[in-house]
Amino acid sequence: MLQYQVVFGDLEANLKRIQDVFAEEDFKDTDVVVLPEMWTSSYDLENIQSHACHHLEPAKSVISELAKKYDVNIVAGSVANMKDDSDRVYNTAFVIDWSGALVHEYSKMHLVPMLNEPEFLAAGQDKVETFKLDGNTCGIVICYDLRFPELFRDLALKGATSIFVVAEWPMARKAHWETLIRARAIENQLYMVAADTHGEIGDQEYAGRSMIVGPFGESVDEASDSGDAILTGRVDGSEVDRIRKDVPIFDSRRREMYHFL
Numbered sequence: 001m002l003q004y005q006v007v008f009g010d011l012e013a014n015l016k017r018i019q020d021v022f023a024e025e026d027f028k029d030t031d032v033v034v035l036p037e038m039w040t041s042s043y044d045l046e047n048i049q050s051h052a053c054h055h056l057e058p059a060k061s062v063i064s065e066l067a068k069k070y071d072v073n074i075v076a077g078s079v080a081n082m083k084d085d086s087d088r089v090y091n092t093a094f095v096i097d098w099s100g101a102l103v104h105e106y107s108k109m110h111l112v113p114m115l116n117e118p119e120f121l122a123a124g125q126d127k128v129e130t131f132k133l134d135g136n137t138c139g140i141v142i143c144y145d146l147r148f149p150e151l152f153r154d155l156a157l158k159g160a161t162s163i164f165v166v167a168e169w170p171m172a173r174k175a176h177w178e179t180l181i182r183a184r185a186i187e188n189q190l191y192m193v194a195a196d197t198h199g200e201i202g203d204q205e206y207a208g209r210s211m212i213v214g215p216f217g218e219s220v221d222e223a224s225d226s227g228d229a230i231l232t233g234r235v236d237g238s239e240v241d242r243i244r245k246d247v248p249i250f251d252s253r254r255r256e257m258y259h260f261l
């Protein structure tokens, strides 16, 4: 998982950056590489239409070539994206497998009032669905979605054993990021693989602290709140099964008692 500083409002520079990272790093024994949120533009919302991808292009082609060349699955964070024939821009996450094929796409459903997202972006209508990577059932959500536990339970009940969170999470609420990632891992007994950016980008300072947390809430790898970092971890489905057997919360659920759903 890559924690790095996305370049504000510069699609070309961000595409080059990611190509350079793949050329410089050795991903030979890696199954999945994970990028953060809005990695083609960051939050240059005033100019977002000029930075936006169209049906994920050109980001999708660049990532697809990298996946094939380096024989690796890529959870390609999210990008500003015009995905229909209107001029609406969505914040769309996508996943490419090692053959270069698009295996999943999700547009952020919860827009962030604190960052004025609703003024500039359209809310996705996609329901959260799982997808498979090399036989593992996974989910992906975007940043502010982390605050909505319903999404995570939905993905867990659909069989996800790993959930990717792609983010540009502000430093001002770093404690929430750390706490919620660990809480979602513990309450759903699965791996949380959470990629963030860091440092000052535009007029925001971002929290860093990318984290991989295991199904018992244990830290698999963590980055600090500043500086580029590459985090590594191994996801073990049998560990998810073991924890769910030891602490059987899915069997203890009382659905008939939960009136808010």
Ligand SMILES: O=C(O)CCC(=O)C(=O)O
Pocket (backbone or CB within 6 Å): 037, 112, 115, 142, 143, 144, 145, 147, 167, 168, 169, 170, 173, 176
């Ligand atoms: O929920 C938060 O505090 C931050 C959310 C956010 O920055 C985002 O969704 O991009």
